[in-house]
Amino acid sequence: MSNLNNLRNKLREQPILTVGGAFDAMSAKLVELSGFDGIWAGSFAISATHALPDASILTMTEFLGVASSMVEACNIPVIADCDTGFGGPGNVIHMVRKYENAGISAICIEDKTFPKKNSFLENESHDLLPEKDFVAKIIAARDAKQNNDFMIIARTEALIAGLGVKEAINRANAYETAGADALLIHSKQKNTDEIFEFTDSWQGNIPLVVVPTAFPNVKLKDLAEHKIRIAIYANQTLRSAHSSMLNILKKIKDGKLHEVENELSSMEDIFKLQKTYSIKEKEEEIEKELKKLGYIT
Amino acid sequence: MSNLNNLRNKLREQPILTVGGAFDAMSAKLVELSGFDGIWAGSFAISATHALPDASILTMTEFLGVASSMVEACNIPVIADCDTGFGGPGNVIHMVRKYENAGISAICIEDKTFPKKNSFLENESHDLLPEKDFVAKIIAARDAKQNNDFMIIARTEALIAGLGVKEAINRANAYETAGADALLIHSKQKNTDEIFEFTDSWQGNIPLVVVPTAFPNVKLKDLAEHKIRIAIYANQTLRSAHSSMLNILKKIKDGKLHEVENELSSMEDIFKLQKTYSIKEKEEEIEKELKKLGYIT
Amino acid sequence: MSNLNNLRNKLREQPILTVGGAFDAMSAKLVELSGFDGIWAGSFAISATHALPDASILTMTEFLGVASSMVEACNIPVIADCDTGFGGPGNVIHMVRKYENAGISAICIEDKTFPKKNSFLENESHDLLPEKDFVAKIIAARDAKQNNDFMIIARTEALIAGLGVKEAINRANAYETAGADALLIHSKQKNTDEIFEFTDSWQGNIPLVVVPTAFPNVKLKDLAEHKIRIAIYANQTLRSAHSSMLNILKKIKDGKLHEVENELSSMEDIFKLQKTYSIKEKEEEIEKELKKLGYIT
Amino acid sequence: MSNLNNLRNKLREQPILTVGGAFDAMSAKLVELSGFDGIWAGSFAISATHALPDASILTMTEFLGVASSMVEACNIPVIADCDTGFGGPGNVIHMVRKYENAGISAICIEDKTFPKKNSFLENESHDLLPEKDFVAKIIAARDAKQNNDFMIIARTEALIAGLGVKEAINRANAYETAGADALLIHSKQKNTDEIFEFTDSWQGNIPLVVVPTAFPNVKLKDLAEHKIRIAIYANQTLRSAHSSMLNILKKIKDGKLHEVENELSSMEDIFKLQKTYSIKEKEEEIEKELKKLGYIT
Secondary structure (H helix, E strand, O other), rough: OOOOOOHHHHHHHHEEOOOOEEEEEEEEHHHHHHOOEEEOOOHHHHHHHHOOOOOOOOOOOHHHHHHHHHHHOOOOOOOEEEEOOHHHHHHHHHHHHHHHHHHOOOEEEEOOOOOOOOOOOOOOOEOOHHHHHHHHHHHHHOOOOOOOOOOEEEEEEEOOOOOOOHHHHHHHHHHHHHOOEEEEEEOOOOOHHHHHHHHHHHHOOEEEOOOOOOOOOOOHHHHHHHHEEEEEEOOOOHHOOOHHHHHHHHHHHOOHHHHHHHHHOOOHHHHHHOOOHHHHHHHHHHHHHHOOOOOOO | OOOOHHHHHHHHHHOOOEEEEOOOHHHHHHHHHHHOOOEEHHHHHHHHHHOOOOOOOOOOOHHHHHHHHHHHHHOOOEEEEEOOOOOOHHHHHHHHHHHHHHOOOOEEEEOOOOOOOOOOOOOOOOEOOHHHHHHHHHHHHHHHHHOOOOOEEEEEEEOOOOOOOHHHHHHHHHHHHHOOOOOOOOOOOOOOOHHHHHHHHHHOOOEEEOOOOOOOOOOOHHHHHHHHHEEOOOOHHHHHHHHHHHHOOOOOOOOOHHHHHOOOOOOHHHHHHHHHHHHHHHHHHHHHHHHHHOOOO | OOOOOOHHHHHOOOHHHEEEEEEOHHHHHHHHHHHOOOEEEEEHHHHHHOOOOOOOOOHHHHHHHHHHHHHOOOOOOOOEEEOOOOHHHHHHHHHHHHHHHHOOEEEEOOOOOOEEEEEOOOOOOOEOHHHHHHHHHHHHHHHHOOOOOOOOEEEEEEOOOOOOOHHHHHHHHHHHHHHHEEEEEEEOOOHHHHHHHHHHHOOOOEEEEEEOOOOOOOOOOHHOOOOOEEEEEEEHHHHHHHHHHHHHHHHHHOOOOHHHHHHHOOOHHHHOOOOOHHHHHHHHHHHHHHHHOOOOO | OOOOOOOOHHHHHHOOOOEEOOOOOOHHHHHHHOOOOOOEEHHHHHHOOOOOOOOOOOOHHHHHHHHHHHHHHHOOOEEEEOOOOOHHHHHHHHHHHHHHHOOOOOOEEEOOOOOOOOOOOOOOOOOOOOOHHHHHHHHHHHOOOOOOEEEEEEEEEEOOOOHHHHHHHHHHHHHHHHOOOOEEEEEOOOOHHHHHHHHOOOOOOEEEOOOOOOOOOHHHHHHOOOOEEEEEEEHHHHHHHHHHHHHHHHHHHHHOHHHHHHHHHOOOHHHHHHHHHHHHHHHHHHHHHHOOOOOOO
């Protein structure tokens, strides 16, 4: 882990980190270029780009492939959403080794039962795993990691499951004791009351993480004042891409591409993101060396 | 190949087909939902989403994986951009088998040398393969396909390489004779003069395909009048997603997400695209059957 | 599904089918060349070749990749061992679609809990899923398949779990009622008493399958007389490859390769299995056509 | 790179290294367990296990997947056969980054044209790339690697191509000058005359590597006396597995499994190779901690 993708170091340096959601290497690169502190490789967004439900349908291989391509393209930490950990403690051990080897900075596992449902689905029961069984996964993850700066983020869905702040705090304590490096407290309440009740009552020491999908307009400053150290804007990039593509496709079908063409990024913009010119530059460097070696005159 | 993804049938039924570019299953699904006749799995866009140059860097495995996930998500033909065919005739045979088995409706191979450069790159030489060598690839592809409705689209880069309309016509004739099922004539001229000079002079019988990136505002009617049967809008979705994500990320960083949140697609929109509710529906169906079988009361 | 890889047709034509275990396309091809009726893509053997435990560690993506490469290489049915179905009914639906699309002839799912343990492990508890939950998976699989000849094999581990023949029969009945196309009855008893007690008592109509790992010397005739329609020799190829490689590696290390070199298959044997010469033949065919077309003299 | 998989360090410590060929993680693990110094992830053997010709048909993705699973399973260096480098200098740069990140210790690229033919094929022309073009690839590889101990092995096929020892020496000199970390000199002569003529005349300083497929009974001592530092036994494991599986499959078909069953490795042998018991041990460790934490009594 280089200093650039060391999430723990970044937490030492800044009061609160802003993390942007991505679903492929390009969106991850845009998160980086926009000045975010880290990238969230979220399973909702990655499932969506595969046109598959966010319900443990894609495999670890597929999620890891996407997260790895983000690591290769970017120089800020990638945090991989690993849902329920793809099985029991044995699976979690395998997972941690694979993700850490791939250069990912942190993984996040949640205390739902497998296969999971997306937390924002209405009229769904969101069953939690017994505390003991999720603690077993955290212990497994903690012991499997090799670099101390690789972070295990435990995510409790106690609020999503409607179990209340007290149960959330019990879970949070248990997960910290078991060795979690950070705690993601998730809520779908449309304001911050529930979240702040939690953060104000909790006495733990590990960094707190939130995903403000349901209360997107909360100010960073307010989050920071409530002890939150990482805010993940998980799915706005996806929803923005979805919306803009629908719009442009309609224009093309209606023969009105000219009305919006100037809103599109240029081919040149994309070429730059792809590092297209680095190949040409390298070819020129090699050519110079071939000249020096006498192969070209 | 079902009737739904049979490109040849669609060509029989309509004077000109409109094909939209996609780079993952979600963008492909949006192309379908927007009423397009087919999906272009383009190597420029797919490379871009991997933050890698469009220069034969991604492997066939990676391109095929993306195109396959489009096929699984959609019910219209997927046309796969296969660059130079990933090698010589032996590679083309392997490729055709893999792509046809994956349910892809057509592949497109171009007469550049390997590794290729993107056709819209300025100050790059765009070398063509000797005609004989590309004809060998077309013969290989033609003999490898099993379903007659699977289409081999030969793409000539003669105009991109600056070799003029006459050479383009020679190439087109040679590729039709060798067994190509359609011909893609590519140009980066900012108007249609060159393309129409070609289409007006050519005497061949196989369907003509164009990618109007450099002349996006041409009317479908004009293309159709010049014997063009397929228009591929290859990269507008990508450039639109790129631009809109940059914009939203800036808003988030500036604490101004509220200004644009209503422009985003909703979580609900994404849930629908993912067929999230089909799992729930199926679960309910199974529950009914379990009741009938006496497992649940 | 062609007639060649239609398992159901083969069952109509022969009293008992012999299926050989494989773990990659080469071992699958050897099974075919040796005259077997089908190939078993077993999770124990495939996990072993990845040097990983047979405990739901490899993902569906990895198992499917191996089974697909067998389908591409062979012309007899591939039966894919899908363990517990990679999750709940939603996962089973996704799985059946992927496997059927890949040209696999049958999948086998078992009534253990996820993540599973290998059935031959001593001192392990082998917990079964409640009957209702496994029936739900069979219903899901049954409804997801598109070609009636694609087969869903339900495997009960009731005997492995020590629950006795009566429970095995209850399970078998339930699975047949739910729509299973065949039943795999598994046992680790070192003789056939338990298996035959089951097969002699069961009144069901779907074909019975066994894996005689613990009683390898049973005669096919005896199996057939006890209503068994498919015998899967699941892991002998793997164990044979393991043993012979250990031996040859020791010889190399001891400087005694000459003692055993004549026991090795030749490079030529491997070239043939790889269809190395088909590329050359095709190149010559293409060359002839290029001559006819005037490109070569 | 840990000390365990540092090939350069091993070269400092021993006069000659013995490397065993493997095609999956199990065969790699057997190479390690048999006391070899490194593992050769050879494209001939890996292609064979996919039942595909050794002719640049498998993609880099597929080769890298196999080599990565070897790295994950083993604690000795993995040397990856990368054929011609999967394209031009741009592809080589991408390849070196991917392979180095995956923990592979060395890559080997050869000076044939793409797509390649297997070196042991008779009646095939084995065309070499112009020296300049292969030197460009070495420069690209040299500049792309990040850890100085990651090794670029340049393989010249000058002898295979029938160009004689003098051309082989010219090539070797050029490749060393360009920055290769080792040189593989390949020959298919059935004795060591040609190889030793080369090694005795060459004045270079980088380590020499040979693959004694055509002269398997040469003694390590003799190789060492002729300045050879690495001997790769590339395909004996594959040919041994192929031969033994054919034999066992015939016995099964003939109803004579009992005659050879005791030659097979046991299930237990495989369980150990898979580290099956490490999951159980870890589960017991976790259980102890859960007891201490009060979750279990």
